[in-house]
Amino acid sequence: MRISLDKTILAMAIALDLAEINSIEDTYVIENVSKINYSEHEFFHHSKRTAYIAIKIATELNLDTESMQCLYISSLLHDIGVTSSVSLTKNHTSEKFIKQHCVDGANILNPFPVFNDISDIILYHHENYNGTGAMGLKKDEIPIISQIIRIADLIELSYKEKVPSFKQRDYIIDWIKSKENIIFSSEMVNAFLTLSQKDSFWFDVENVAFIDYILLYNSPHLDIYLNLQDFEKIAEIFSRIIDSKSKFTAEHSKGIAYLAYKISKHIGYSKEKCTKMKIAGLLHDIGKLAIPSKILDKNGPLTKNEFSIIKTHVYYTAIILNKIEDIPEISEWASNHHEKINGDGYPNRLNGDNLSEESRIIAVCDIYQALTEDRPYRKGLNIHKAISIMDEMSEKNYICKNALNHLKDIVLK
Incomplete structure (x- = not known):
């Protein structure tokens, strides 16, 4: 029996977005460095939109095919640790929650060979370029794929579902520029700035949640099948x-x-x-x-x-x-x-x-x-x-x- 890994990952992403919507709804989570309030964000299609943004940034960076596949899977599953960590927000700081969901996500995936390559990427997806992130890694210590997911994740969290993209793109661009060498490397910022000049990118960000073709067309081909x-x-x-x-x-x-x-x-x-x-x-x-x-x-x-x-x-x-x-x-x-x-x-x-x-x-x-x-x-x-x-x-x-x-x-x- 052959089961498509691609379809399995997309199904997992749907489940995670549903979980995230309901896990965050009654909490107040603000990340210290980015100042983004997670509890104000609508997490519908968060994983799909983050994956699309990550793929487009990686394309600007000329990421190789194998790394692109790893990025695609990692970005769809980056918040897999949220449901087991969200209870921390009732009695702990937001930073404790953010760190713990990275650890939990890595621990959930680490025992399974098919996900061996992505557990560390998920562990480090809340690192900041200046070393003030969840695990304290800085600059080139942070895996490149984790860096891409970090910027894609924060772009998506800054994006407001019910506001047309043309009304918010300037704010998002300015915010990303203001975090250069703090949260993001110059390489990441420049890749995004190049990408952000394309109207088609913003149109896709606006519609990727509802039009499966957009993610399917832009994502790397995963000719990988699981046995039972x-x-x-x-x-x-x-x-x-x-x-x-x-x-x-x-x-x-x-x-x-x-x-x-x-x-x-x-x-x-x-x-x-x-x-x-x-x-x-x-x-x-x-x-x-x-x-x-x-x-x-x-x-x-x-x-x-x-x-x-x-x-x-x-x-x-x-x-x-x-x-x-x-x-x-x-x-x-x-x-x-x-x-x-x-x-x-x-x-x-x-x-x-x-x-x-x-x-x-x-x-x-x-x-x-x-x-x-x-x-x-x-x-x-x-x-x-x-x-x-x-x-x-x-x-x-x-x-x-x-x-x-x-x-x-x-x-x-």
């Missing part, structure tokens, strides 16, 4: 990010992946299909990155509006995973875990005629895992109480009786 085992490792990265969003779901995705894999083996699925089921379990809640933590962690019943927001997470799971065209089955199984046999589930109100056995299994694993975990409003239930509740759900035709029996074969041994 490599993709499983990436899924493990994102399950850690998903589960770290709330202290009450620290092992949720991992637990569902374990159950789905065990049931799949018990049924007699092929080795490949068992792995796909495990991955579906790891990624089933990736859409929860779009849900504010204050709703996920609420210590009490959700309001009607809050539940409506919670329900969107499976929609976003489908949006993210459908970006990866090589995994349609995994996307389907992961996205259907809140559908019900009687057609009263969400988001598509599918009924039993439209729900595969695999989707039904992921659904019962999700319910069991949720019932047995501690939540803000209750302690986790014991196995027998959880199964008793699920038996009632099966009788009401909410969940599949056969899928529940397979679950019982595993957890009641």
Whole structure:
């Protein structure tokens, strides 16, 4: 099985932007040297726009093909450490948050061979040319790709989504010039100044978030494909990010992946299909990155509006995973875990005629895992109480009786 790395990275970038929107929304983060207020920025499409700007600056610098590919991946994933670091802003300074998300991002990616080349780049993407950055590197000690991401990131953070580009380009240009030899090297500033004279650059910055062609046309070609085992490792990265969003779901995705894999083996699925089921379990809640933590962690019943927001997470799971065209089955199984046999589930109100056995299994694993975990409003239930509740759900035709029996074969041994 071959899975496009390019499509996988773009899907990850969508997930990270959704996470960043909701991670930063209730915080007040101002970086000391740049004085940019992160909490005032709208992070819709931040990764895509940063990647586009970085690629265009790198083109001015005549970066070689291999470095350009590394830059493209790094710029799309540069803020991968944000979701595990954002809680620091409640009790620590902004500088602590900025440093920690660089460290966390590098640590998340470092164990995986496919990302070995970019973990250090992400670690150093908040360095300043004069040595006042997160890790204290200065001048040529800072990797060139990290320098490019730094200037692209700050250009994007300075850009206002709802203001036409022609009304803000002069301000951004002047601001970048004022930070020469402080945040940016002369080489970076001059490359940007040359680029900034092209109207087409600003038009693309304005539209890259909404027109996929712009990034696709300008990005380096990644003729790299993952096998299923490599993709499983990436899924493990994102399950850690998903589960770290709330202290009450620290092992949720991992637990569902374990159950789905065990049931799949018990049924007699092929080795490949068992792995796909495990991955579906790891990624089933990736859409929860779009849900504010204050709703996920609420210590009490959700309001009607809050539940409506919670329900969107499976929609976003489908949006993210459908970006990866090589995994349609995994996307389907992961996205259907809140559908019900009687057609009263969400988001598509599918009924039993439209729900595969695999989707039904992921659904019962999700319910069991949720019932047995501690939540803000209750302690986790014991196995027998959880199964008793699920038996009632099966009788009401909410969940599949056969899928529940397979679950019982595993957890009641």
